[in-house]
Amino acid sequence: MTSTITPFETLASHKIVGFPDGNIISWCPQMDLLAVSMNLTSIWVFRLDGERVYSINNRAKILHLQWSHSGKFFVLSGTDNAIKVYDSNNGKLVNQFATSAALAITLVSWASINVPLSIAPDGEPAPYQDLFRVDILDKMPKLANEIDSSDASSVSTTAKNAPYTSVSVTNTTDNDGAMDYLLVVSGDSCVSVTFNNLFTVSGIMLPKGFSFLKHGLSTDFFHQSLLVRDSASQLHLQDFRIDVTGPRKRSYFFDAIRWASQVISITNHINDQFRTLQTEAQEFLVLYDRYLSNYKDALYADVDVMTSFPSCKEIEEKLVVDLGNMLLTGLVPSTTKDYWLNQLGDRGLIRLSTIGNNVYDNVRKVMFTQLILGSEKLIILLSYLESLSNTAEVMKEENYGISLESVKESVSVAQSLVKKIYGFIWRLNDEHEYFNQFLNWAKVEVVEKLSKEDNDPESFFAEHPTMDFKASSIMEYFSDFMFDSVLMSELDLDCSQNETLKKKHNPDNISVKSHITKLQNQLKTSLAKMEDFLAQKVIFEPAIPLNASSDGIQSDLEVFGDAKIITSVTNRTVSVTTICGGLFRTDIHFPGRIICHKLLCERTILILYEADETTRKFELFEFEANRGSVSSGDLRVLKSLAFDATTVVKKPAYMTINGIDKKSNIMALVLDESKKDYIIIRI
Secondary structure (H helix, E strand, C coil): CCCCCEECEEEEEEECCCCEEEEEEEEECCCCEEEEEECCCEEEEEECCCCEEEEEECCCCEEEEEECCCCCEEEEEECCCEEEEEECCCCCEEEEEECCCCCCEEEEEEEEEEHHHHHCCCCCCCCCCCCCCCCHHHHCCCCHHHCCCCCHHHHCCCCCCCCCCCCCCCCCCCCCCEEEEEEEEECCCEEEEEECCCEEEEEEECCCCCEEEEEEECCCCCEEEEEEECCCCEEEEEEEEECCCCHHHHHHHHHHHHHHHHHHHHHHHHHHHHHHHHHHHHHHHHHHHHHHHHHHHHHCCCCCCCCCCCCHHHHHHHHHHHHHHHHHHCCCCHHHHHHHHHHHHHHHHHHHHHHHHHHHHHHHHHHHHHHHHHHHHHHHHHHHHHHHHHHHHHHCCCCCCCCHHHHHHHHHHHHHHHHHHHHHHHHHHHHHHHHHHHHHHHHHHHHHHHHHCCCCHHHHHHHCCCCCCCHHHHHHHHHHHCCCCHHHHHCCCCCCCCCCCCCCCCCCCCCHHHHHHHHHHHHHHHHHHHHHHHHHCEEECCCEEEEEECCCCCEEEEEECCEEEEEEEECCEEEEEEECCCEEEEEEECCCCEEEEEECCCCEEEEEEECCCCCEEEEEEECCCCCEEEEHHHCEEEEEEEECCCCCCCCEEEEEECCCCCHHHCEEEEEECCCCEEEEEEC
């Protein structure tokens, strides 16, 4: 078709460093980042000017890469059958899970659900749906994992690297009007879906006999499509629906998923924070044990421990008795003077005080601001789920897999955890106070006194006419806390390598760690029933044959409103099939091999093809839905760009675009056959 052809505007040209393998070249439109696979197992992330930002070693061949709708995260799948979610800003891993240990991942799709339109596609929500809805959680303080680390203002008042800060956000969307939706097909036999990177529904069985190529999602989440290929390489459209009807039921459906996702997020956060506390407390107690072990060696200097090795209980009793005698008499045995002055000394006391006080303060702060607050939020979320179950029972409807008994048990366990943590903090405060009194006594009455007893003892008594501590409190510390710290018992620390600080077995005490484990197991039981319910709501329709063949490589599915458009390439021909109130087909024939293509909307398509032996063309075509078989020369070419031996990119072989959501700002990146030179074009 003869018409005026506008040339594409070339914005920039650059080179890629490294050795791309050509497997993955993907553009993140929100962050303007370019992800390129290297050596099959690594992803290098560049800015558009070619500057390398970071790299990721997947340690397995990479199969798929998908960006989240916000662009803040991306997901990788590999031959290790694992799904890994990374932070786009820094490349840090924020989540990892296996969809199926035995089945290879064959399709990954990461879409965004428009919740309001999915609830009411016609724009008519259920009347009075949110009349009595009160968002209690929104009025409560935020947990560390609810603060977006990319927002500097939100974390400006938080100490750097404190254990209660959150390095990354594992919930991939903070917008109630949208929900991230990750679909993963394993072995072309089953599919799992993950909402907001948290709540996973697995074990959804797929129709047999197909290879699954693409996933399409419109504004209505409850109706989705899959592009599939049969054993004869023929394409079919496999529609499926989530069997939930009516705005009210759909609203409850999303409520249940959102609350379940928040439950998982908070549970993960509680576990992460608790593990951080365990690590810090472990380091402190290892240091403390080293100093006490040296003190033990000084006390047993005259004992042949190879032939008469004392038990842990005997060591503890001897240390307590010796320290108690020093406290009550003010006399330091000559055998331990070297320990107090040289092995421990002021430097050791300062180190113990600094690390110990930091640990006590952090444990108390994190327990109160993160674990207690998180548990309280869990109780509120569980009460929301309980209300859904009660509503379903009253309305004689399905309860979305929410077991009332299981939820009530989860609430009870969460309440017990809160009560346990308050008791732990109470005892921790006592131990912290006595610990500081012990260090103060050791510094003044032992170390400082010993350092001055030979030179100027009178100055010591002049500076310290009275004692700044309670002997009874220090004795209580010796007997109740020094060798039975609440940190060891409640945080369930591994003290097997310690010499003096050994964890005591107390069958009557259920630790904070045990309470958290019990809560986690109970919540898994509750959520598993919801997962089973949701999996059963997926219903597959009969597959629609498209009468088009494909090798499974150059095939695509796009959904524009009510129209589902499938494109497939066979050597020099691209077939465009439109399903919208019927099935319409257009086959476009080109003079040379089609290298790659991308559908931009219902009537425009980008094609990179071989015009002749020396020239390749990148063109934007306008076509009609039901033209039958046509030549590319009969179509209107909106824009065009030719490549040959004189251009920067001589033989373009790869193409990626920055998305089709914003029609006014679509750009394409075209990469040379050498995988080095590339240009950026405004579409």
